[in-house]
Amino acid sequence: MSVINVDKDFDALTITLTAEFDAPVERVWQLWEDPRQLERWWGPPSHPATMEQFDLTPGGRVTYFMTGPDGEKYHGWWQVESIDPPNSIEFTDGFADDEGKPNEDRPVSKARVELSDLDGRTRMVLRSVSASREQMEELVAMGAAEGREQAVGQRDALLRD
Amino acid sequence: MVVDQATDESVDSVFQALADPTRRDILRRCGPAQPSVSRLAAAYPMSFAAVQKHVVVLERAGLVTKERRGREQLVRTDPDAVRGARQAIDDLEATWRGRVDRMTDVLAGSDDPTKKEANEGDT
Numbered sequence: 001m002s003v004i005n006v007d008k009d010f011d012a013l014t015i016t017l018t019a020e021f022d023a024p025v026e027r028v029w030q031l032w033e034d035p036r037q038l039e040r041w042w043g044p045p046s047h048p049a050t051m052e053q054f055d056l057t058p059g060g061r062v063t064y065f066m067t068g069p070d071g072e073k074y075h076g077w078w079q080v081e082s083i084d085p086p087n088s089i090e091f092t093d094g095f096a097d098d099e100g101k102p103n104e105d106r107p108v109s110k111a112r113v114e115l116s117d118l119d120g121r122t123r124m125v126l127r128s129v130s131a132s133r134e135q136m137e138e139l140v141a142m143g144a145a146e147g148r149e150q151a152v153g154q155r156d157a158l159l160r161d
Numbered sequence: 162m163v164v165d166q167a168t169d170e171s172v173d174s175v176f177q178a179l180a181d182p183t184r185r186d187i188l189r190r191c192g193p194a195q196p197s198v199s200r201l202a203a204a205y206p207m208s209f210a211a212v213q214k215h216v217v218v219l220e221r222a223g224l225v226t227k228e229r230r231g232r233e234q235l236v237r238t239d240p241d242a243v244r245g246a247r248q249a250i251d252d253l254e255a256t257w258r259g260r261v262d263r264m265t266d267v268l269a270g271s272d273d274p275t276k277k278e279a280n281e282g283d284t
Contacts, residue, residue: 041263
């Protein structure tokens with residue numbers, strides 16, 4: 001089991017995930033540093049990622065898109081806040097429009113990744129802060145809308161009986 | 162997206178309400194059973210007033226509703242409101258669990274798409 005612990009903090013809208021890998025720190029770092037390797041895990045199998053601009057330096061930008069099963073493209077970006085190879089990287093992750101330009105209306109999240117050596121293996125601690133209150137609002141509104149639909153569905157079912 | 166001030170504040174209050182373990186426990190207890198505030202208060206090692214205060218926070222956040230029945234006030238959790246609020250954090254967790262699984266596969270050299278199983282969360 002790679003993921004050994006997940007802490008969810010509903011107050012700070014943060015998850016802290018701890019994982020361990022059977023590989024040295026330098027090898028795990030390559031998964032982040034090498035765009036071709038990052039592409040193999042960033043998106044889910046149904047939506048593989050393609051990295052475009054890839055500048056992992058402080059203030060640097062990464063742009064990428066994920067391609068869905070019907071060929072639809074979802075563009076995203078990172079802004080690198082800090083980086084200390086091969087031990088840590090901190091970045092903001094957001095959505096972009098079709099030209100890869102950051103979409104200010106969509107949610108952003110911040111992630112901090114730390115790798116440390118465990119006798120030749122690697123521990124990765126990832127702290128991800130979910131976005132803005134705007135994203136929360138969107139999700140709460142969606143949840144509420146979904147709830148209303150379900151309630152209507154249930155009422156319809158009752159009326160049919 | 163237009164952010165309505167009132168909604169924005171209500172979202173804040175939802176997360177503030179969920180941040181406290183006693184309040185999360187109250188949400189779990191106040192399902193269909195709809196305990197009264199006094200019965201609820203008996204379940205915690207704290208004063209009636211303290212429990213009452215937690216219920217008020219939850220009520221303001223729209224996570225529970227209170228209903229007066231005779232001398233008692235019955236408390237009921239609104240499951241849709243709770244679900245919506247937890248969704249974002251749960252989504253984030255599912256995303257990163259999926260990524261860690263795939264990182265493990267890449268390290269093991271077993272991420273060939275032709276052999277891959279779906280491993281993105283539980284979707």
